[in-house]
Amino acid sequence: MKTIAEYIEEVIKEAFKASEYDEKFAKVTISNRPDLCEYQCNGAMAAAKTYRKAPIMIANSVVEKLQDSPVFESVEAVNPGFINLKVKKEFLADYLNRMLADPKLSVEEAKNPKTIVIDYGGPNVAKPLHVGHLRSAIIGESIKRMGRFLGHKVIGDVHLGDWGLQMGLIITELSKRKPELVYFDEAYEGEYPEEAPFTVSELEEIYPTASGKSKEDEAYKNEALEATLQLQQGRRGYRALWKHIMEVSVTDLKKNYAKLNVDFDLWMGESDADAYIPDMVNYLKENGYAYLDQGALVVDVKEETDTKEIPPCMILKSDGASLYNTTDLATIVQRMEDFKPDEIIYVVDKRQELHFVQVFRCAQKAKMVEDDTKLTFVGFGTMNGKDGKPFKTREGGVMRLERLIGEINEEMFRKIVENRSVKDENAEKTAQMVGLSAIKYGDLSNQASKDYIFDIERFTSFEGNTGPYILYTIVRIKSILSRYAEEGKNPEDGMIQCAVNASEKNLMLELSRFNSIIEPAFEEKAPHRICAYIYDLANAFNSFYHETRILGEEDEMKKRSWIRLLTLTKKVLETCIDLLGFSAPERM
Numbered sequence: 001m002k003t004i005a006e007y008i009e010e011v012i013k014e015a016f017k018a019s020e021y022d023e024k025f026a027k028v029t030i031s032n033r034p035d036l037c038e039y040q041c042n043g044a045m046a047a048a049k050t051y052r053k054a055p056i057m058i059a060n061s062v063v064e065k066l067q068d069s070p071v072f073e074s075v076e077a078v079n080p081g082f083i084n085l086k087v088k089k090e091f092l093a094d095y096l097n098r099m100l101a102d103p104k105l106s107v108e109e110a111k112n113p114k115t116i117v118i119d120y121g122g123p124n125v126a127k128p129l130h131v132g133h134l135r136s137a138i139i140g141e142s143i144k145r146m147g148r149f150l151g152h153k154v155i156g157d158v159h160l161g162d163w164g165l166q167m168g169l170i171i172t173e174l175s176k177r178k179p180e181l182v183y184f185d186e187a188y189e190g191e192y193p194e195e196a197p198f199t200v201s202e203l204e205e206i207y208p209t210a211s212g213k214s215k216e217d218e219a220y221k222n223e224a225l226e227a228t229l230q231l232q233q234g235r236r237g238y239r240a241l242w243k244h245i246m247e248v249s250v251t252d253l254k255k256n257y258a259k260l261n262v263d264f265d266l267w268m269g270e271s272d273a274d275a276y277i278p279d280m281v282n283y284l285k286e287n288g289y290a291y292l293d294q295g296a297l298v299v300d301v302k303e304e305t306d307t308k309e310i311p312p313c314m315i316l317k318s319d320g321a322s323l324y325n326t327t328d329l330a331t332i333v334q335r336m337e338d339f340k341p342d343e344i345i346y347v348v349d350k351r352q353e354l355h356f357v358q359v360f361r362c363a364q365k366a367k368m369v370e371d372d373t374k375l376t377f378v379g380f381g382t383m384n385g386k387d388g389k390p391f392k393t394r395e396g397g398v399m400r401l402e403r404l405i406g407e408i409n410e411e412m413f414r415k416i417v418e419n420r421s422v423k424d425e426n427a428e429k430t431a432q433m434v435g436l437s438a439i440k441y442g443d444l445s446n447q448a449s450k451d452y453i454f455d456i457e458r459f460t461s462f463e464g465n466t467g468p469y470i471l472y473t474i475v476r477i478k479s480i481l482s483r484y485a486e487e488g489k490n491p492e493d494g495m496i497q498c499a500v501n502a503s504e505k506n507l508m509l510e511l512s513r514f515n516s517i518i519e520p521a522f523e524e525k526a527p528h529r530i531c532a533y534i535y536d537l538a539n540a541f542n543s544f545y546h547e548t549r550i551l552g553e554e555d556e557m558k559k560r561s562w563i564r565l566l567t568l569t570k571k572v573l574e575t576c577i578d579l580l581g582f583s584a585p586e587r588m
Contacts, residue, residue, distance in 0.1 A: 001106040056077060105514060121257070142440075144156045273333075332344065349380060353377060416434070416588060470573065494561060506544070507569065
């Protein structure tokens with residue numbers, strides 16, 4: 001379906017043409033003065049320069065052609081040349097009925113669906129997820145869901161950090177603690193044990209211990225570097241240990257990502273790109289893209305239009321070791337080979353922007369991607385505490401994600417039990433659903449690139465611009481529809497009729513704007529646009545609810561129309577929160 005603004009614009013274009021003005025001036029926008037009108041056209045102002053006429057004369061001429069339009073309730077020219085528009089109630093009701101009948105609720109799927117790889121999550125194995133992993137996971141998940149809703153083939157890849165020095169550190173520390181393990185015996189030729197020689201909690205303690213030692217003990221660090229090199233060169237015992245580390249870590253990561261309602265199609269990492277590096281390095285050398293600079297292999301990526309220094313993209317260090325640039329470029333080569341994507345999106349901390357500028361330019365300059373392959377960097381800001389500094393535990397350490405989720409769930413459980421609206425056996429599950437909405441909406445309602453304050457008290461409130469407020473609105477609608485069904489009536493029967501009051505029409509106008517939100521939100525990689533929309537929609541519904549005796553209405557046709565309107569409101573809200581990555585309980 002076209003957006004309602006597109007329908008309106010078509011009518012305005014005809015009026016401009018009928019008045020002998022160019023239709024390019026017939027641009028329509030939502031009114032910035034809703035007290036005066038619902039939509040507006042300011043094209044007469046721009047046309048005045050072209051036609052050397054007063055804007056109000058042009059506006060009056062256009063308005064005259066719109067007097068009998070079936071689309072508008074009122075059309076008015078206002079000085080100095082605005083055209084103010086109010087939509088006809090019949091036109092609006094018809095539009096909403098068509099939305100109700102459409103499985104996609106009026107959103108058109110992409111005419112040319114793309115194959116898109118989205119790289120998000122990016123945790124290091126052998127480490128627990130902490131609050132620093134939150135934004136990438138939930139912003140990436142939402143972008144993935146929006147893309148799929150619009151009909152694109154979107155492939156989510158967690159892109160694990162699983163191939164660097166951290167692996168050598170773990171292997172080295174294990175060799176000190178358990179030197180008797182067969183993995184360290186180079187003469188061993190048998191099968192390695194199927195069960196890992198450590199638990200996930202032991203693994204999570206081993207890595208920081210080893211990391212700390214390497215900072216203080218140069219010999220220990222050199223051992224770890226050597227272990228990393230031997231792992232990457234294929235030493236049997238180290239590869240077997242690496243597989244154990246991966247299995248134990250990934251099992252734990254999947255469990256924690258599931259709590260966030262985040263999932264990935266691919267659980268690949270830096271190690272998967274390792275096999276592509278030798279051929280890629282040879283290609284860059286042989287085709288003249290890479291050259292030696294002080295022993296390091298680099299590719300120039302600066303451009304004439306740069307306003308700041310963009311250093312060369314280093315491919316190999318002077319000792320021949322690879323870097324993040326190397327594995328990220330090799331991963332692009334792998335993704336192009338495996339999926340031939342039209343676009344690769346990276347959802348990463350915005351402080352890594354220079355790195356991705358270098359990698360993207362290198363990939364494009366060296367023709368590792370097609371000319372029309374889009375490489376997109378979605379940089380996000382920091383999640384801060386109330387003190388404006390990166391979010392920490394009360395003790396001052398980095399907070400584990402598991403702990404943050406637990407604290408939010410406890411707070412929601414307390415509020416739900418106090419409210420006494422949910423039976424005890426359902427309270428915990430409900431608290432988890434509402435808690436997830438608090439975390440995700442609290443994050444996603446902010447523009448991704450901006451830092452924001454993570455305020456547990458505010459985010460868990462049932463009032464204001466919060467996830468729990470949105471869910472409370474959906475639950476309220478569910479309750480009304482359920483009570484209507486208990487009267488022996490079918491909420492799916494009937495049609496939406498013309499609005500009978502201002503709050504109903506305002507709700508209908510908000511619903512009609514749904515399809516104008518989703519595509520731009522995806523194109524701009526901006527989940528906050530969906531949050532802003534559903535907050536406005538929830539407010540519009542609650543205003544209508546407080547002014548209208550829905551179930552108490554004696555006029556059966558009116559009541560049925562309102563029930564259909566509520567059904568559509570619920571469907572739109574539920575679709576939007578699914579795109580944001582959470583869902584609503586039956587009660588709360």
